[in-house]
Amino acid sequence: MVASEAARTYVKETLAANDVTIFSKTYCPYCTQAKSVLTSVGAPFHVIELDVLPNGNDILAALIELTGRRTVPNVFVKDVTIGGGSDVAQLQRDGKLVPILQDAGVLV
Numbered sequence: 490m491v492a493s494e495a496a497r498t499y500v501k502e503t504l505a506a507n508d509v510t511i512f513s514k515t516y517c518p519y520c521t522q523a524k525s526v527l528t529s530v531g532a533p534f535h536v537i538e539l540d541v542l543p544n545g546n547d548i549l550a551a552l553i554e555l556t557g558r559r560t561v562p563n564v565f566v567k568d569v570t571i572g573g574g575s576d577v578a579q580l581q582r583d584g585k586l587v588p589i590l591q592d593a594g595v596l597v
Contacts, residue, residue: 492551496544500551504568508595509534512552512563515541519574520562526577527564532590534564566593 504510509527513520515538527534539545539561552563556570564571566589571577580586590596 490546490550490553492554493544493547496547496551497554499544499548500555501568503535503537504565507535508567508593509590510565511536512548512561512565513538514561517561517574519560522574523562523564523577526574526581526586530581530587530590530596532595566590566595 509532511520511523511527511534513524513536524534524536537548539549542548549561553559556563558570558573560573562573562577564573564577571580571586571589577586580589587596
């Protein structure tokens with residue numbers, strides 16, 4: 490599936506407008522995990538629920554082109570993906586998540 494230019498632009502503009510963005514699906518337990526971990530460290534985040542958007546599959550195609558990740562969640566700090574739910578949880582367990590967020594100016 491090839492993403493439309495509109496979807497690519499949407500992703501870039503969304504990432505530029507938010508410090509932390511989660512591309513998610515409402516029913517996904519790994520998406521819930523990522524949101525929970527970020528909430529637990531006090532990180533504000535913006536969520537895009539792809540399954541409720543009419544162009545959600547197009548946006549997912551743009552994310553695949555951008556990151557190579559075919560699954561949700563796809564968690565970004567600024568414009569850099571830090572992975573999915575398990576990845577974010579592992580970063581937290583390893584003590585690496587808060588420093589990433591601090592370096593990006595998300596947390597002080």
